[in-house]
Amino acid sequence: MARKLSFKMAINEALDLEMRRDPSVILLGEDIVGGSGAPGEKDAWGGVLGVTKGLYAKHGNRLLDTPLSESAYIGAAVGAAACGMRPVAELMFLDFMGVCFDQILNQAAKFRYMFGGKATTPVVIRAMVGAGFRAAAQHSQMLTPMFTHVPGLKVVCPSNAYDAKGLLIQSIRDDDPVIFCEHKNLYGHEVDVPTEAYAIPFGEANVVRDGKDVTIVSYGLTVHRAMDAAAALSRQHGIEAEVIDLRTLSPIDWDTVIESVENTGRLVVVDEAHPRCSIATDVAAYVAQQAFGALKAAPQMVTAPHTPVPFSPTLEDLYIPTAEAIAGAVLRTVPHALAA
Amino acid sequence: MPEPTPSALSNNPIPLPKDQLLEAYRTMRTIRDFEERLHVEFAKGDIPGFVHLYAGEEACATGVMMHLTDIDRIASTHRGHGHCIAKGVDVGEMMAEIYGKETGSCRGKGGSMHIADLSKGMMGANGILGAGAPLICGAGLAAKFRGDGGVGITFFGDGAANQGTVLESMNLAAIWNLPVIFVIENNGYAEATSVTYATAVDSYVDRATGFGLPAVSVDGTDFFAVHKAAGDLIAKARGGGGPAVLECKMSRFFGHFEGDSQTYKAKGENEFNRANRDCLKIFADRVTAAGVVSEAEIALLDREVASLIDDAVTSAKAAPLPAARDLLSDVYVSY
Ligand SMILES: Cc1ncc(C[n+]2csc(CCOP(=O)(O)OP(=O)(O)O)c2C)c(N)n1
Ligand SMILES: [Mg+2]
Numbered sequence: 001m002a003r004k005l006s007f008k009m010a011i012n013e014a015l016d017l018e019m020r021r022d023p024s025v026i027l028l029g030e031d032i033v034g035g036s037g038a039p040g041e042k043d044a045w046g047g048v049l050g051v052t053k054g055l056y057a058k059h060g061n062r063l064l065d066t067p068l069s070e071s072a073y074i075g076a077a078v079g080a081a082a083c084g085m086r087p088v089a090e091l092m093f094l095d096f097m098g099v100c101f102d103q104i105l106n107q108a109a110k111f112r113y114m115f116g117g118k119a120t121t122p123v124v125i126r127a128m129v130g131a132g133f134r135a136a137a138q139h140s141q142m143l144t145p146m147f148t149h150v151p152g153l154k155v156v157c158p159s160n161a162y163d164a165k166g167l168l169i170q171s172i173r174d175d176d177p178v179i180f181c182e183h184k185n186l187y188g189h190e191v192d193v194p195t196e197a198y199a200i201p202f203g204e205a206n207v208v209r210d211g212k213d214v215t216i217v218s219y220g221l222t223v224h225r226a227m228d229a230a231a232a233l234s235r236q237h238g239i240e241a242e243v244i245d246l247r248t249l250s251p252i253d254w255d256t257v258i259e260s261v262e263n264t265g266r267l268v269v270v271d272e273a274h275p276r277c278s279i280a281t282d283v284a285a286y287v288a289q290q291a292f293g294a295l296k297a298a299p300q301m302v303t304a305p306h307t308p309v310p311f312s313p314t315l316e317d318l319y320i321p322t323a324e325a326i327a328g329a330v331l332r333t334v335p336h337a338l339a340a
Numbered sequence: 341m342p343e344p345t346p347s348a349l350s351n352n353p354i355p356l357p358k359d360q361l362l363e364a365y366r367t368m369r370t371i372r373d374f375e376e377r378l379h380v381e382f383a384k385g386d387i388p389g390f391v392h393l394y395a396g397e398e399a400c401a402t403g404v405m406m407h408l409t410d411i412d413r414i415a416s417t418h419r420g421h422g423h424c425i426a427k428g429v430d431v432g433e434m435m436a437e438i439y440g441k442e443t444g445s446c447r448g449k450g451g452s453m454h455i456a457d458l459s460k461g462m463m464g465a466n467g468i469l470g471a472g473a474p475l476i477c478g479a480g481l482a483a484k485f486r487g488d489g490g491v492g493i494t495f496f497g498d499g500a501a502n503q504g505t506v507l508e509s510m511n512l513a514a515i516w517n518l519p520v521i522f523v524i525e526n527n528g529y530a531e532a533t534s535v536t537y538a539t540a541v542d543s544y545v546d547r548a549t550g551f552g553l554p555a556v557s558v559d560g561t562d563f564f565a566v567h568k569a570a571g572d573l574i575a576k577a578r579g580g581g582g583p584a585v586l587e588c589k590m591s592r593f594f595g596h597f598e599g600d601s602q603t604y605k606a607k608g609e610n611e612f613n614r615a616n617r618d619c620l621k622i623f624a625d626r627v628t629a630a631g632v633v634s635e636a637e638i639a640l641l642d643r644e645v646a647s648l649i650d651d652a653v654t655s656a657k658a659a660p661l662p663a664a665r666d667l668l669s670d671v672y673v674s675y
């Protein structure tokens with residue numbers, strides 16, 4: 001049975017279901033319960049935006065509030081994973097990776113390879129990503145490419161509640177370390193979500209709109225901007241865009257992307273990360289190499305600019321790729337449509 | 341400001357000259373009104389983003405900062421408005437920054453969590469817990485190399501005290517004998533988590549001692565206690581006597597950030613703190629009871645500050661937004 005569920009509650013439900021199924025799943029993070037040691041309500045917060053609210057009542061001490069010591073508790077999650085647990089650690093904002101990156105980069109990511117295939121580290125690190133929350137330069141970044149660059153890490157960034165639930169369940173069951181990126185501006189977004197547990201396999205992109213004229217590839221929040229652009233292009237120019245939601249960035253579903261570009265001959269990649277060494281450059285380069293013959297126009301990229309995230313709402317709104325910018329990029333690949 | 345001589349103090353139960361008392365009160369009142377006003381404006385939906393208010397902790401910033409000049413550096417926190425004001429950052433520019441305006445301290449690019457004014461030695465509020473401690477070691481190192489007699493002060497909460505960066509910095513400051521003071525603002529909570537849960541030792545003084553640092557813990561609602569302890573530690577550091585830790589224990593009157601339901605607090609906790617642990621009331625009662633400052637003088641300062649804050653809000657609201665081209669400026673000095 002399905003019912004409307006928000007992105008935030010889909011994550012809560014995935015955590016609950018997996019904790020019921022597997023006693024080795026534990027949750028760690030700052031104020032994921034809240035009220036620890038305090039005189040008032042326990043489970044006062046359930047995470048800074050309430051994502052884990054209510055799980056303490058169901059699972060008690062399997063949720064651990066942590067001190068403000070990311071190196072220690074993210075590292076402890078990695079270590080516990082290497083010793084048979086399935087920890088889901090919440091890093092609150094992915095920007096805080098700066099504090100604890102060694103435990104991710106040099107520890108979790110390397111164990112399997114460095115130890116000759118003998119180790120598994122099934123840790124999930126959940127964190128909020130993305131701009132638009134007026135949270136300024138240190139709480140708004142889309143740092144996905146920093147993690148896709150690192151062999152050994154899997155990187156997930158869902159665009160909707162259905163995918164969030166299925167991908168988080170897969171992340172917990174997966175035997176590798178997973179960075180699970182939650183766009184904070186999607187938390188309230190609702191779609192139909194089944195009540196039961198289901199896993200969405202990694203490396204399977206979702207074609208969210210069929211189209212024959214151009215392929216738009218994106219992930220996370222900007223999938224919605226791409227859909228808006230596609231609707232406008234269809235209305236105003238009769239251009240039918242195929243929109244691909246990558247869902248997982250490492251592994252990445254090259255086959256679906258290449259197949260689509262072979263049909264459309266045109267590529268626009270939309271990425272909320274900075275332009276250099278991004279998901280956008282990655283996809284554009286791969287397509288240029290693998291489907292050069294199919295391309296009728298140079299691949300286009302729509303990204304955030306090469307700047308930190310500004311605080312002022314007027315500037316931040318210019319920072320995030322808009323539907324208009326995406327439509328503009330599409331039109332650059334279709335010169336005759338511009339003439340029309 | 342010359343220190344009052346012990347003989348001048350002996351007849352006076354208040355250990356500071358009157359001009360300094362008025363200055364201290366004005367600073368604390370400015371912080372309080374700034375924060376109370378932000379609380380109101382935030383609730384109207386006029387202020388974007390995360391706002392962490394310092395109300396209740398004014399004596400700490402003020403008691404420390406009165407010993408500093410512009411050559412001294414401070415590294416602040418997410419709860420930074422009080423540090424900014426006490427270090428002399430312009431209140432109008434701060435307010436404009438919080439509203440995201442072109443006329444703000446950081447031209448609208450930083451917001452509440454990143455207000456900075458390097459000309460005043462204010463190295464920035466910070467969105468990353470514990471980030472200020474290494475930076476202030478750098479400030480101390482620079483002061484030592486330049487030989488300018490400057491000191492560096494880093495503020496951080498009871499929660500951020502558990503960051504590795506803070507602990508590493510304490511050791512670094514100790515081995516290099518840096519002119520640095522670590523000020524722990526212990527308000528009992530880190531977000532919704534109690535210090536008694538998150539910190540293993542009962543006293544941060546014990547922890548500092550483990551790093552070989554002298555440490556003092558004071559009642560952060562008592563301006564005079566903070567002022568005295570900070571003065572001693574800063575004078576020693578300035579004179580080459582090395583780093584130290586100062587813990588100030590106090591309460592924050594509002595939630596962790598604006599919008600916090602605060603259900604982790606005890607019933608009536610905020611009311612109790614406002615009635616019994618209000619550093620402004622404690623200060624005003626003491627100086628008026630001693631007959632050093634009159635109630636009329638306090639009331640006059642209150643009125644002056646109220647109009648300062650009114651003006652700041654009015655100008656901030658009317659100020660221009662940043663121009664679109666500002667999005668791309670100042671990423672580098674040159675590129
Ligand atoms: C590295 C890092 N981790 C977590 C956070 C989120 N966060 C912001 S303030 C805060 C609590 C800070 O508590 P404390 O240090 O006691 O300062 P207080 O808010 O009480 O002034 C947390 C967890 C952060 N900003 N940076
Ligand atoms: Mg605190």
